[in-house]
Amino acid sequence: MNTRKGISPVLATVIIIAVTLVIAIGVIGWIMGIWGSFGTTESLQVFPDSNIDTGTNTLTLHVKNTGTASAVIYKVEIVGVETVTSFGTVTTVAISPGVDTTLSITLTGTYTPGTYYTVKIYTQAGNIYTAQVRAQ
Secondary structure (H helix, E strand, O other): OOOOOOOOHHHHHHHHHHHHHHHHHHHHHHHOOOOOOOOOOOOEEEOOOOEEEOOOOEEEEEEEEOOOOOEEEEEEEEOOOEEEOOEOOEOOEEEOOOOEEEEEEEOOOOOOOOOEEEEEEEEOOOOEEEEEEEEO
8 A cells, every 4th residue: 555645746737837937037027127236227318408619629418327327438429520439538437327417528520510410429338329419
């Protein structure tokens, strides 16, 4: 006579599915940033008062990081005119989450007052932010 007893196959299946769902919810929450900093992102907003001063050859960028991670800018391109890869004495500019700041970048190209130029801002996270900036 066999006196061993175990759980039924139906109950075992329900337990396995429940454990799988709990693990899946935990992994999805971790990836999406609900339980950690892995899901943090940067998000730069370029304000319309950004401009190019043709008298001083200076690009003024008014930006805000609306994301949850620092945005590190390593390159600014004025499409078709020039690319800037250093900002004074530094090669990158970090903008913390929630910070609203103005960047002044010295340019070497020639700009026509009244013309709109496309500016691309490149970050170390691999994002490219595009804005139209007017030369004054």
